[in-house]
Amino acid sequence: MRITTRIALAALIVSSASGPVLADGANLYVEKNCIACHGANGNKPVMDAYPRIGGQSEMYILAQMKDIKTGTRSNSHSLAMKNIMTNVSDSEMAEIAGWLSKQSQ
C-alpha cells in the first residue's frame, strides 16, 4: 500500500472515531447528562439549589464550566457537577455553551 493511501486511511479512521466531538450542543447536553440536573433547555433544574443556565451568555457559561472542571470554582454544590466534567472535553464544552446561550430563559 502506498504511503499516501495509508495516511488517508488513518485520517479517515481518526475522523470517524471522534464522532461525539462533531455532535451538536443539544445532543451533547443530553449525552453528557447535563439534562439530569439542569433540565430541559438548561432551565428546569431538578433542585432549587441547581442553577438555570439556558439563555446565559456563552462566554460566561464556558468560563464556569472550565472553572468547575479545574476546581477554580469550588463551593458546597460544585462537586456534583465536577465529576461529570471529567468526561467533557474543551471542544464539547464550547459546543454546549453555544447551544445553551441560544435557549430562551
Ligand code: HEC
Ligand atoms: C449532578 C448534577 C449536575 C450535572 C450532571 C451537571 N451540573 Fe452543571 N451545575 C450543577 C450544580 C450543583 C451547579 C452549581 C455549582 C456551583 O455553584 O459551583 C452547576 C453549575 C453549572 C454552571 C454554572 C452556572 C452559573 O450560573 O454560574 C454551568 C454553566 C453548568 N453547570 C453547566 C453544566 C453542563 C453543560 C453540564 C453537562 C456537561 C452540567 N452542568 C452537568 C449540577 C450539575
